[in-house]
Ligand SMILES: Nc1ncnc2c1ncn2[C@@H]1O[C@H](COP(=O)(O)OP(=O)(O)O)[C@@H](O)[C@H]1O
């Protein structure tokens with residue numbers, strides 16, 4: 118098969134601008150010669166066409182839901198983008214758009230339509246529902262409201278369903294009790310008994326039947342990774358009596374770990390399946406509801422991810438639910454590379470991770486997970502306790518702001534709120550803190566011109582993929598060197614968009630996709646501004662159409678310098694907006 122690369126230059130109407138002076142004065146920013154076709158030409162479009170690839174690249178599986186946003190329902194040839202991004206682009210231009218994505222856990226504090234809308238306005242890209250809590254009907258209600266929000270108001274908020282996993286945790290308190298305080302020295306009973314009426318005082322239900330057998334007198338029992346600690350003092354049949362050694366607040370369904378002689382007791386845990394029978398029912402629910410992401414708790418190995426992916430593929434033909442591996446156990450760290458390779462994205466689930474490894478090792482684990490994900494081109498979310506104090510207080514601690522900054526500086530794809538948005542008193546304020554800290558840090562490194570020199574390994578498995586990868590690496594580098602205003606990528610399944618995101622360029626990446634579900638999924642990835650747009654294989658007409666639509670809405674201005682990349686034509690073009 119002939120696999121030739123052809124480079125061509127196209128020309129268009131002259132207009133004096135920055136690009137021209139840059140292009141004509143630059144030494145040679147590309148390794149191949151650029152032939153001037155017309156001395157008058159100002160717009161140069163350098164196109165590398167690899168024709169054999171056109172048909173074999175990404176196929177558009179799944180048509181996605183037929184979104185009828187207010188902005189497009191009257192005109193199928195229109196462009197769909199959310200009002201927040203539109204306003205941001207109009208007011209601040211390209212460079213100031215936020216690159217780090219934001220995930221909010223939805224709970225009682227945020228499950229109303231107006232509350233969800235306020236989060237969307239505040240920059241929520243993904244709504245997470247945690248199947249540890251609430252009923253399926255409750256979660257269905259949230260999904261419906263997010264869908265309605267997307268359809269009525271033009272958002273593309275994606276839904277992530279997080280499974281419970283089969284780790285050991287406390288039950289609900291019953292009787293509408295939402296928390297309990299354990300005081301120093303108090304005796305509490307942890308029981309596997311099935312209580313038919315209200316729980317006796319200072320009693321906690323444990324979900325794992327083997328609990329009373331597994332623990333030993335003298336063991337240390339950690340609630341929620343050490344937020345509250347107990348010492349086991351006596352075993353009485355199904356009841357385990359414990360003395361509180363570190364007081365604190367007990368929350369329903371908090372995770373339990375037990376430690377013996379300073380190490381985590383894991384033998385029995387290891388026999389529990391990663392995906393429990395309840396999780397499978399929740400997964401069926403997620404597939405039926407068409408969620409965008411399914412996050413799997415306590416992943417131990419790549420096999421479980423592969424298993425789930427083939428299950429989803431068989432169950433939902435053509436759907437593109439992405440599987441997110443939660444890295445929150447010792448085993449998941451041991452098998453990190455294999456797990457990341459197998460999944461579609463990962464979460465640094467610091468809550469449980471901090472209960473399984475010493476706390477002082479969590480930051481280096483986070484750094485490693487973020488780096489491996491970036492190298493293997495999988496989106497990564499940094500989660501848990503980012504703004505924990507904001508569950509109760511309207512301002513974050515300085516330490517929390519520093520932690521958020523560090524995750525942004527590591528160029529994680531996304532930051533996540535848990536309790537802060539699910540049941541805290543200041544969900545919108547917490548989101549505002551994530552947003553403003555992200556924007557500030559991102560601006561800072563652009564001002565300092567800190568391009569990151571991370572070694573990105575080749576990850577392609579075919580020659581065609583290698584071309585896409587090289588094009589994206591080059592386009593991102595060109596974008597930085599030429600200081601372009603934006604990269605445009607026309608992408609069917611989102612692959613080219615994610616390869617560009619992986620390079621973390623200085624400018625935003627406008628990702629145009631014809632599929633609503635792909636648009637939602639791209640919402641999790643760093644630096645991507647996903648638009649839904651019908652486009653063809655004719656790049657010239659795609660670009661003209663895009664420029665016209667974006668200009669009409671005031672989202673770009675004439676003269677802006679843009680690099681366009683496409684996965685149909687495998688091309689790079691540099692041009693000014695006419
Ligand atoms: N669907 C829900 N219904 C009720 N409470 C919830 C729900 N989702 C989350 N929460 C509350 O928010 C807290 C933080 O959420 P999250 O971090 O997702 O769970 P967990 O603390 O179990 O790891 C939970 O402990 C719980 O109190």
Ligand SMILES: C=C(OP(=O)(O)O)C(=O)O
Pocket residue numbers: 247249279414443445465466467468469470500501535
């Ligand atoms: C995000 C986490 O998982 P969950 O909230 O489901 O425990 C975590 O442990 O940090």
Ligand SMILES: [K+]
Pocket residue numbers: 247248249279280281282414
């Ligand atoms: K969970």
Ligand SMILES: [Mg+2]
Pocket residue numbers: 414445466468469
């Ligand atoms: Mg967890």
